[in-house]
Amino acid sequence: MTVESTMAKRHTSIIGGNACRNRSHNRRVVLDFVRANEPAGRAEIARSCGLSVQAVSNIIESLEHDGLLQADGHRLGARGKPALQYRFDPDRAFSVGVELRPDVAMCALINLSGEMIFWEQSELADASLSCAIEAVSNLVNRAISASGRDQKSWLGTGIVMPGPFGVSEISFAGGTSLPGWDNVDIRRVFSEALGCEVIVENDATAAAISERMSGVARGLDSFCFVYFGTGLGLGVISGGHAQGGAMGNAGEIGHVITASGGLSCACGNRGCLEMYASRASALRYLSDSGVAAANGNDLSALLRENSPVLSSWLDRAAEHLSRAIGMVENLLDPEAVILGGVMPEPIVAALVARLDLPRGSVSNRKDRTIARVLQGSSGRHTAAMGGAAMIVHQTITPSITVYS
Amino acid sequence: MTVESTMAKRHTSIIGGNACRNRSHNRRVVLDFVRANEPAGRAEIARSCGLSVQAVSNIIESLEHDGLLQADGHRLGARGKPALQYRFDPDRAFSVGVELRPDVAMCALINLSGEMIFWEQSELADASLSCAIEAVSNLVNRAISASGRDQKSWLGTGIVMPGPFGVSEISFAGGTSLPGWDNVDIRRVFSEALGCEVIVENDATAAAISERMSGVARGLDSFCFVYFGTGLGLGVISGGHAQGGAMGNAGEIGHVITASGGLSCACGNRGCLEMYASRASALRYLSDSGVAAANGNDLSALLRENSPVLSSWLDRAAEHLSRAIGMVENLLDPEAVILGGVMPEPIVAALVARLDLPRGSVSNRKDRTIARVLQGSSGRHTAAMGGAAMIVHQTITPSITVYS
DNA sequence: ATTTTTTACTCAAGTAACTTGAATTAAATA
């Protein structure tokens, strides 16, 4: 299969700057600062962003004109003229995220703060491209009208799908990717169908970005998200930006080997993590032991009943996950590793509780302020919200990496 | 294991731009383009960098004035007025890199193209800070005078040391880090002692940057370097920049577990890669089998003699390395993984030849243009050269991440 | 109660570095 990855490598040069691009950059810098430190006055912003007060004043005037910032009273209590404070107006614009799976499309509409304004999902008749396009269009249109938003303030749509793209061995193994979408420029197709800016990303990365915007990863600039989806994915955020790797396929943690000579996986390896710690592996383990379970609800029920079979699966899964998380820590040195996805939250909690992380890890430090592993906050909404969050992130966050 | 929500404060703000910073950025953009595509004319540069010809003309005038670019004849053969081509002048400036190990300091002086102009190493009487500072100062001064360079064109010095930093469990295990250097701001100490800009980096990352500037990774923007040093490290380059992780300790591949329940490692884990695939592990394996070997030369000699014991160590090491490289591929999706370091090159070659990489990897693609694993080119000079290369990289490469 | 200090902000002028469009140059081709 030759899937044209939308994130394929291009031979590009880094682009130069000019006054106009500079202003665009500075707008983002100011917006990003206010969002993180609101309310904030001009002088404070100028000091933090390395700009003159006058420059900030001009930029704020333009942001206020666009409705992205609003004045919000004066700061009293300090010496000197009271600063006129500005706040970010999170409802001035919105974005939409859609998570596509072979059988279902899930849609989230969020504001600029990452709050979910609308949620809906719809079953897909089949996994064909045309069917998906129609379902996505319907969902998106309904989301916008139901939430009473103006199309004018629509920043774009993030489409979230299981990866990896362009790797036949893994894609077909276990059907983690969507079949029959070969040679499709997914970004362009959806951009044309929806008439808006579109970003395509895999579920784990989108989930990570969602957690950073409005979940447990708020304030973290380097962390990883282990996403329980159809398979198992890892979203990697480093320096505040998603790491895609050379072909956009970074984070394929499901096929990392945690048991040399272990269970055979369809990808050709033996002992892949996905064979031990994924929804499919849980269902398989239970059915092999004669326990009926078809979906997440069944798993939750078994957990409530203290099913010994589920418990032994949890033990084994936690053992393999611990090993994999140790690898991730040692290779990527994240501030924390977050667990979440479409797995029921009590199951994730049970896994987190059973983890026994390796001592020999760069993350095993005395001076930690947060736990090495955290549970994700947004449940099954995470990935779709993450798609939307990516659009917001792109709009607000400056892409320059110069720090003061 | 506790789960807690996080709300970390924002330490740094991204800085705004102005005309002056813009020019500085554009100078780097142009320099970076010419270095990668020389010789190049103004119009060509302008098209690629998204700038007007006039802007490029002005920037080139200034770069030429500073001696960083030189005109180099006209491009003939095409229609239209022949472009005046410019070349990068690699000998207009230089930088120095020093690799520090507990017993030795190695010094490389390179030009802007990454060519090694001077090399010298000196034994360290002990591993104390004062001893290291003196040795480094002497080495650096001798390097500059011996290569006949002007101090004025000295861009800075890269200090390379084994990591990780600040992780007691791993640092003290096997003595991979330098003892007694706790709580020292190494960068500041050396910057004051040498009177120049200083960067401190671990050996694996430095080696990776060196390979990118003047080795087998030329032209690659995302790749990893497995470095055989005192222990085993991984340098990660993504998007052309080194990935350090949250605490600068990313790439600690030596303590990734490749054999569940395997050999006990001093870090507290069992089955660490470093126990199977490192110089120390080879020497230990040989001595346990009654074969005398004390250093790299002995290993090379045993390889030439087709030592069966060494051969069986190679087989086992390659097996574990293959597994680890598979992990790295799946987690980071690099364009290639490079092997090198202070291990003798024939040994590295033998290891590469014995690798049996997992099929289930995102790197196992039909359309590959380079091998999944490459052997590093610069031998034991790599890390010191990498330190120097990091300084050059910082001077030349723009840190903005906007592509055309 | 008044003055002084301190800080935030605005106005107007000045400046750096970009873009644009017209003019110039020179090789390749007709």
Next chain:
DNA sequence: TATTTAATTCAAGTTACTTGAGTAAAAAAT
């Protein structure tokens, strides 16, 4: 030899920044 094509320069225009002087207003000092 004339024409086409493309690179480069010149001069003018534009954007968005900085600087410095001036104004405003609250807190602190008198």
